[in-house]
Amino acid sequence: MHQKTVAVALTVCIALMLSVGCGDDQTRSERRVRRLLKDLRSSNVKVRRKAAEALQVCNWGTTPAAAALSEVLVEDKDVEVRRLAAIALGSIRVRSQVVVKALMHGLRDGDGIVRDESARALGEVGPIAKAAVPSLIRLLHDDGEHVEIRQAAAGALGEIGAEASEVVPALVEALSAKPYGVRSSAAVALGFMGPPAKDAAMGLAVCLDTDKHGVVRMEAATALGRIGPGASEAVPALARALSHKLNVVRESAAEALGKIGPPAKETAMALAVCLETDKDNGVRMAAARSLGQIGVAAKRVVVALTRAANDPDAEVRIRAAKSLSQITDDPKIVVPALVACLGSRDPAARYQAATALGKMGSEAQDALPALQKLARAPGTSASVREVVEQAIAEIQQQLPATAPQP
Numbered sequence: 110m111h112q113k114t115v116a117v118a119l120t121v122c123i124a125l126m127l128s129v130g131c132g133d134d135q136t137r138s139e140r141r142v143r144r145l146l147k148d149l150r151s152s153n154v155k156v157r158r159k160a161a162e163a164l165q166v167c168n169w170g171t172t173p174a175a176a177a178l179s180e181v182l183v184e185d186k187d188v189e190v191r192r193l194a195a196i197a198l199g200s201i202r203v204r205s206q207v208v209v210k211a212l213m214h215g216l217r218d219g220d221g222i223v224r225d226e227s228a229r230a231l232g233e234v235g236p237i238a239k240a241a242v243p244s245l246i247r248l249l250h251d252d253g254e255h256v257e258i259r260q261a262a263a264g265a266l267g268e269i270g271a272e273a274s275e276v277v278p279a280l281v282e283a284l285s286a287k288p289y290g291v292r293s294s295a296a297v298a299l300g301f302m303g304p305p306a307k308d309a310a311m312g313l314a315v316c317l318d319t320d321k322h323g324v325v326r327m328e329a330a331t332a333l334g335r336i337g338p339g340a341s342e343a344v345p346a347l348a349r350a351l352s353h354k355l356n357v358v359r360e361s362a363a364e365a366l367g368k369i370g371p372p373a374k375e376t377a378m379a380l381a382v383c384l385e386t387d388k389d390n391g392v393r394m395a396a397a398r399s400l401g402q403i404g405v406a407a408k409r410v411v412v413a414l415t416r417a418a419n420d421p422d423a424e425v426r427i428r429a430a431k432s433l434s435q436i437t438d439d440p441k442i443v444v445p446a447l448v449a450c451l452g453s454r455d456p457a458a459r460y461q462a463a464t465a466l467g468k469m470g471s472e473a474q475d476a477l478p479a480l481q482k483l484a485r486a487p488g489t490s491a492s493v494r495e496v497v498e499q500a501i502a503e504i505q506q507q508l509p510a511t512a513p514q515p
Contacts, residue, residue, distance in 0.1 A: 142164070142173070142174055145160040145163050145164055145174075146160075146173060146174060146177045148160035149161065149164075149177050149178070149181055154187045154189075154190065157181070157185065157187065157190045158187070158189055158190055158193060161178065161181060161190050161193035161194045161197055162193050162197075164178060164197045164201070165193070165196055165197040165200040165201070166200065171201045171203050172203055172205075174197075174201060174203075175198060175201060175203035175205060175207070175208050176207055178194045178197050178198050178201075178211075179194075179198065179207050179208050179210070179211030179212075180211070181194040182194040182195055182198065182211045182212070182214065182215050182223075182227070183211050183214045183215075188220045188222075188223065191215070191218060191220065191223045192220065192222050192223050192226060195212070195215050195223055195226035195227045195230055196226050196230070198211070198212060198230045199226065199229050199230030199232075199233040199234075200233075202233050202234065203234075204234050204235065204237045205237075206237070206240070208230075208234060209231070209234060209237065209238045209240055209241055210240075212227045212230050212231050212234070212238070212241065213227075213231075213240070213241045213244050214227075215227025215230075216228060216231075216241070216244050216245070216248060217244075221255050221258060224248070224254075224258050225255070225257055225258045225261050226261075228245060228248060228258060228261035228262045228264075228265045229261045229264065229265065231245065231265045231269070232261075232264050232265035232266075232267070232268035232269070233268070235268055235269060235270075236269055236270050236272055238265070238269050239269060239272065239273050241265070241269070242266065242269060242273040242275060242276060243275070245262045245265050245266050245269075246262075246266070246275065246276075246279045248262040249262040249263055249266065249279060249280075249283055249291070249295075250279070250282070250283065250286075252287070256288045256290045256291060257290075259283075259286070259288070259290075259291045259294070260290050260291060260293075260294035263280060263283060263291065263294035263295045263297070263298045264294060264297070264298055264301075266279065266280060266298055267280070267297065267298025267299065267300075267301040267302055268298075268301065270302055270305065271302050271305035271306055276302075277299070277302070277305075277306050277308050277309050278308075280295045280298050280299050280306075280309065281295075281299070281308075281309045281312035281313075283295035284296060284312050284313070284315075284316045284329075285316075289320075289321075289322040289324065289325055292316065292320065292322070292325045293322070293324050293325045293328050296313060296316060296325060296328035296329045296331075296332045297328050297331075297332065299313060299332045299336070300328070300331050300332030300333075300334075300335040300336070301335070303335050303336060303337070304336055304337055304339050306332070306336055307336050307339030307340060309332075309336070310333060310336060310339065310340040310341075310342050310343045311342055311343065313329045313332050313333050313336075313340070313343060314329075314333070314342070314343035314345075314346035314347075315346075316329040317329040317330055317333070317343070317346045317347065317350055317362075318346050318349065318350075323353075323355040323357065323358055324357075326350065326353065326355075326358045326361075327355070327357045327358050327361045328361075330347060330350055330358060330361035330362045330364075330365045331361045331364070331365065333347060333365045333369070334361070334364050334365030334366075334367075334368035334369065335368070337368055337369060337370070338369055338370055338371075338372050340365075340369055341369055341372035341373070344366065344369060344372065344373045344375065344376060347362045347365050347366050347369075347373070347376070348362075348366070348375070348376045348379050350362035351363060351376075351379050351380070351383055356389040356391060356392060359383070359387065359389070359392045360389065360391045360392045360394075360395045361395075363380060363383060363392060363395035363396045363399050364395045364398070364399065366380065366399050366403065367395070367398055367399025367400075367401075367402035367403060368399075368402070370402055370403060370404075371403060371404055373399075373403055374403055374404075374405045376403070377400060377403055377405035377407060377409075377410050378407070378409055378410070380396045380399055380400050380403070380410075381396070381400065381409050381410045381412075381413035381414075382413075383396040384396040384397050384400065384413045384414070384417055384425075384429070385413050385416060385417075390421075390422040390424070390425060393417070393420060393422065393425045394422070394424055394425050394428055397414065397417055397425055397428040397429040397432050398428050398432060400413070400414060400432050400436065401428075401431060401432025401433070401435035401436060402432075402435075404435065404436050405436065406436045406437040406439075406442070410436065411433065411436070411437070411442050411446065414429045414430075414432055414433040414436075414446065415429075415433065415445070415446040415449055417429030418430065418446065418449045418450040418452070418453050418458065418462075419449075419453060419454075423455040423457055423458060426450065426453050426455055426457075426458035427455075427457055427458050427461045429450075430446075430447060430450045430458060430461045430462050430465060431461065431465070433446050433447070434447070434465045440469065440472040440473065440475070443465075443469070444466070444469070444472070444473050444475050444476050445475075447462045447465055447466050447473075447476065448462075448466075448475075448476050448479045450462035451463065451466075451476075451479050451480065451483055452479075456490050456492070456493050459483065459489075459493050459497075460492065460493050460496055463480065463483070463493065463496045463497045463499075463500045464496055464500065466480065466500050466504070467496070467499055467500030467501075467502075467503040467504065468503070469504075470503060470504060470506075470507040471504060471507035471508050471509075473500075473504050474504060474508060476504070477501060477504060477505070480497050480500055480501050480504075481501060483497050484497045484498055484501065
């Protein structure tokens with residue numbers, strides 16, 4: 110009883126010490142912020158610059174700091190102070206209309222860096238910055254503006270989101286901008302929005318089919334995957350991209366088809382060919398994963414996933430085994446394929462195959478001889494042997510008492 114009382118007392122003391130320490134830290138931080146806010150009004154430009162820079166990592170008093178920084182962004186005569194104020198507003202992420210209004214003013218600043226940082230900060234503020242959408246769209250489509258600033262505008266529009274009805278059409282239009290950086294950023298922004306950007310699917314598909322820059326095609330494919338099943342009308346373009354000369358484009362297209370899922374079932378055969386023939390590990394990995402996500406149990410697909418048990422890349426072998434168990438629960442198909450994986454050169458592939466067989470229980474009875482052989486093999490690692498023995502036990506436990514034991 111005495112020991113318990115002492116333990117409770119110590120716990121209370123430690124908690125009090127920590128709370129006092131936290132209180133002291135907060136008090137010191139608040140005092141520092143008040144001092145920095147005062148320095149923002151200094152007549153010495155160097156003092157104002159240091160204060161604006163220090164407020165970028167403000168932990169306490171962010172609301173008053175945001176108000177002061179907003180005022181500085183609009184009114185300070187020194188361009189460096191305005192730059193630092195815009196960066197700080199993005200860093201502290203105070204979501205208020207005062208901040209939005211100041212950042213919208215920053216979009217019209219005569220200095221490019223101020224405009225760039227103001228656009229980025231509006232993205233950090235997020236959907237509450239809806240009022241800034243028209244200004245950001247003008248910036249995005251301004252052919253005379255710096256590419257980096259137009260890219261920042263695209264990113265901000267993506268983070269503000271599709272609640273503003275004009276955002277998606279504006280980003281789709283930007284997919285045909287002359288600078289490839291703007292096109293790429295527009296695709297990234299649409300992908301960031303995800304399913305709400307489904308109306309952009311055909312625009313992204315055209316971009317994937319026709320853009321001259323590989324990075325833009327890759328980002329278009331990635332965006333379609335992030336949109337998901339709503340991008341099903343872009344499936345033919347993604348299928349064509351599986352034969353693109355760049356690995357990153359093929360990989361992104363294969364991944365996107367898996368994220369679209371069953372609506373992309375018509376591409377299962379093409380993905381099976383990728384899995385069997387593509388020379389890039391990443392492409393084969395994406396194809397194997399997507400075949401499981403799409404879920405077509407055609408014989409051609411099963412054969413491709415089974416052969417992948419001997420793929421030169423360990424991650425492809427593991428992914429193929431998982432996908433095979435996803436597409437069908439027919440033990441006549443799954444068990445032989447998983448048994449083939451047990452013979453893989455890679456311990457991780459054997460581990461995954463044994464785990465999957467154990468979960469199948471008595472349906473994996475035909476795998477017992479291979480599992481027992483692997484358990485006895487002198488080269489089997491301890492971790493693989495453990496999961497193999499567990500799989501054997503799980504299978505045998507579910508067998509009828511009269512069933513012959515291999």
